[in-house]
Amino acid sequence: MNEAEGRLLHVPVLLQEVLQNLPTPLNTVIDLTLGLGGHSSAILAAMPPSSRLIGMDKDQSALDYAGKLLYPQAEAAGVELTLVKNDFAALGQWAAAQPSLQAQFILADIGVSSPQIDLPERGFSYRLAGPLDMRMDQSRGQSAAEVLATLTYEQLADIIHLYGEERYSRRIAAKIVAYREKRAITDTLTLADIVRSAVPKAALKEKQDPARRTFQALRIYVNDELTALQEMLQAAVNLLAPGGRLAVISFHSLEDRIVKRQFHAFAHPCTCLPDLPCCCGRQPAGRVLTPKPLTASAAECEANFRAHSAKLRIFEKM
Structure with missing residues (x-):
């Protein structure tokens, strides 16, 4: 795929909603589904010098393309850029080798990227x-x-x-x-x-x-997307710094249901009967910032038909 083809094929969904929910400070960002770098490029523009962006994807062709876009931009902004070939289902194993890493923002845009669909x-x-x-x-x-x-x-x-x-x-x-x-x-x-x-x-x-x-x-x-999604959510929350946010974009009901339930479990882990004092000792990991998912505007849906089914949910770690 050449750069012109990539630009035509890829329009990042819910981009403004993602940018509006970036936390501060923004020292380390992990994009678990880098694709062609559309979300990461916009996030990078909001990052301060000496911050770090980690882009992850299991598709080597996507990493190759995104690197051409992001490396010059990161160098100009003074942001450290690291690209990693990895399936987000294996995020936990990868994170185990980065024991001191904590991220202020983690993004996962679930599903098939535009080039994968269209090629x-x-x-x-x-x-x-x-x-x-x-x-x-x-x-x-x-x-x-x-x-x-x-x-x-x-x-x-x-x-x-x-x-x-x-x-x-x-x-x-x-x-x-x-x-x-x-x-x-x-x-x-x-x-x-x-x-x-x-x-x-x-x-x-x-x-x-x-x-x-x-x-x-x-x-x-x-x-094995649904198993991978559940494993990724747990590993991603573990990687968040206090006050850090995990943003997940899904495209069909099965994915969205998993994200909704897992975010609720992170925020409400207690398994005790509602009318009795808590004795399980399980503490909330944070709070859900999106009781209802964020969806695309009418204008975005008109410009990009893939935005119609997109839903964004955000969890903030305590």
């Missing part, structure tokens, strides 16, 4: 022809094609129902299994056509393409 060779899109991959880190793990070839009908149906919230999951799984008995499912458009052929005709007239939910489900499964 056919990554295999995320049900609209573009490409190999059925869907791995955010293409150097490891099973591709979506391998998953479709090996899982049972019951496993596929459960995954599509749970992660895609798809009401026709069993019909879709049955079509996939029937098709793969004749030939392998290795490209995105073939899978999209299989899904569309499995749903009732009325579903084809809905605003959302019926293939979207199945593609979402496979992407979540291939990358």
Whole structure:
């Protein structure tokens, strides 16, 4: 990907809402999902000299692109920039090797970045022809094609129902299994056509393409996204300095539900009965700054269709 392609493909969502919730001082910032550096570039502009920005991503191509954008900007601002190839699911292990590190702000923009969706060779899109991959880190793990070839009908149906919230999951799984008995499912458009052929005709007239939910489900499964999210949230709160903030942007209900519940658990850890004095000894880690998630303005939604489903939640550590 060249720089012009990157600029066209990437528009950071809820950017103003993120910037409006930066704490002070801002000595150390960690962007756990660096992508092409859109959020980090704007945050860097608000950081004082001698502060530190750590950008993390498991996609090496994203790190390479973001580095070209951020290193000159960081040098001009006197900010120390460190880029790290790491899955945020492994944030705890990485943090264990940085025992003195404390951050004032940690950002996680969950989900697939625009370039990953829009580049056919990554295999995320049900609209573009490409190999059925869907791995955010293409150097490891099973591709979506391998998953479709090996899982049972019951496993596929459960995954599509749970992660895609798809009401026709069993019909879709049955079509996939029937098709793969004749030939392998290795490209995105073939899978999209299989899904569309499995749903009732009325579903084809809905605003959302019926293939979207199945593609979402496979992407979540291939990358183990929900487990990774829960592990990241705990590790990130542990990395925060007192008064530091963790900001998480999610794009669908499963992710948002996990973030909401985990933030509530951080703020209200007591497991005792409500009418009795606390005897468990568990103390709040901080407070939730967003009882309701922040969402994109009408203007942002009009300018960037991916902002429609974005939700931002923020937790502040005591």
